[in-house]
Amino acid sequence: MEGLLVRNRMFKKGAAFMLSLLLIAGLWQPLPSVQAEESLKVNAAAAMLIDANTGQILYEKNADEMLGIASMAKMMTEYLLLEAIKEKKISWDQEYTVSEYVYKISQDRSLSNVPLRLGEKYNVRELYEAMTIYSANAATIALAETMAGSEAKFVELMNKKAKELGLKKYKFVNSSGLSNSDLKGMHPKPSTPKDENVLSARATAKLAFDLIRDYPEVLETASITKKKFREGTDDETNMENWNWMLPSLVYGYEGMTGLKTGTTDFAGYCFTGTAERGGKKLIAVVMDATNESGKGDYKSRFTETKKLLDYGFNQFDQKEVIKKGAKVKGFETAAVSKGKEKQAAIQAGEPLVIYVKKGENTNYKMKLNLKGSEIDENKKLIAPIKKDKVVGFLTVTPQKGDELKYITAEEQGQAKVPMVAAESVEKANWFVLSMRAVGGFFSGLWTAAIDTVTGWF
Known part of the structure; x- marks a missing residue:
């Protein structure tokens, strides 16, 4: 028994000695290097990470290919609405009467929607909240009709504004971001049922950049996690934000403030996320995000967005150069x-x-x-x-x-x-200017004379 105890003590001492050697060896290993952009693997067809204050690019992947954006198209509708409010073309209390087109889309609960009754009136604010919080598609079309009279006319405004904002690769065909084929044959003309809203990741990031720069109040609504539509009525609907990275939701991310998700069969799983930490404000875009197996799902767009935001917040410092x-x-x-x-x-x-x-x-x-x-x-x-x-x-x-x-x-x-x-400089009077001209003239003569004499020797 005693011999067994001695052997156990010797084994423990030997194991401790080996563990110490391993620990010491480990201390000599170099610290992990800062993660380089090249080693950042984002599982998405395209991605972009920019500073929300200046537009400085921190990461880009396939940034200029035009891809489906799904409901991220609503960012342009939000921009035009907030612009119209600012310019007093419409007001928050202004009422809209539901058209047959909007009614039929709103009744399709397989799409993200709040129910809108045919012929009933809704004000701009409640339609805006339904669009921005719940990505309600019929509510978005209702706003388009409010602003332009028809969705077709509104699409013209969307493309015109895209050009004004300096977007380079874009094509808007409807206000909501749904596939035209989901609009029950009532899609805006002259587009066809096969047409889709498409932007590049660069254009999407630029649109988000302009939206929160010109109308930062959009984030006040985009960050609302849940709200009841028409509370206390037969049409009461629980609106839960599709941005599951908002801090209190399932994939809560510290500092997340917005902005817009998007999903269709054509576009895949997309997200434009905005977040703020320690004075840094970032915009991340992922388009057609997938998991490690190459399959798209709701979680993957948030997982890939987290990679981008972590990269920006953890691997960069802000430096005041001047x-x-x-x-x-x-x-x-x-x-x-x-x-x-x-x-x-x-x-x-x-x-x-x-x-x-x-x-x-x-x-x-x-x-x-x-x-x-x-x-x-x-x-x-x-x-x-x-x-x-x-x-x-x-x-x-x-x-x-x-x-x-x-x-x-x-x-x-x-x-x-x-x-x-740093200080004012007054214009010299005519006398000073004349003396400088004379001085310049004689200085030129003197220089020429010296050059001539030097040439003799």
Whole structure:
């Protein structure tokens, strides 16, 4: 028995020694590297991750292929509605009378819908809430008819607005995002039953970017997890938000604020998600998301969105490259023509904040471009110049690594810092300008004479 105890003690000591060696060896292993974009595997036909404030691109996959967007098309309907409210073309209390088309669609409960009674009146606000919270399709068509008289006319507005916003690859054929084949032969003309709403991931991200930039109040409604439609009536309907990543729902994600899900047989499982943490605001787009086995389902679109958002929040820092009011080294002054002073002090009119990979210590190249309409042929600013006047833009690019990329050329301007005059420069009077001209003339003669004499020897 005693020998057995000794052997047990020796075994335990040996096992502890081996465990210690393994532990020490483990401590010497390098820490996991920051996850690179190349190693981020997103199971979706296309995906996009951008900063919601500037449009800076943090991740993209197959971003320019036009794909089905399903109910994410409602983001354009939301944009046009909120624009019409702002411009007082319609009001929240304005009433809509249900058409036969809207009635028939609303009665199809295999689609996401709230029941709307033929000939009954509903106000714009309750239809908007049904669309934004519950993705109610007939309610969306009702809003389209309210704004444009018919859904066909509204589709024209959708495509026109897409062009105005700078979307590059898009085609809207109805207001709801349903397949035209689901609209019971009443789809907007001249589209056909086979037509679908299609956008690229880039265009979808840009649409979401513009929507929450111009109308951030949309998130107040998009973040409502549940609400009753027509509470206390025979048509009372429990509206539960399809965005299951809202914090209190099944796939709750910290900081999730919106925005729009979408699912059809044609488009697959899609989601445009918006989230905010620690001052960072991100927009993630996944189109036709699948699980690891390649099969689409409701969970997969949220799983893949979580990957994107985690990547943005965990692997990037926000870096203030230039502070507002900073005198940027190498660009402290700009030459002035016809001024009392020959140089104007300039400084950054706005800060430049960009996302950088954690652990990266990047230096930046800078180039100053003065405003073309207010400089002379020698690229000098023309006096007079008022304090705080924008005199040009400083373009910033990393010396190494990838160039800063933005969602469109318009947002690319976010990588430019407006440079302003730090003080006013008055225009010189005629006498000073005359003396400078005379001095310049004789200086030129003197230089020419020296060059001539030098040539003799």
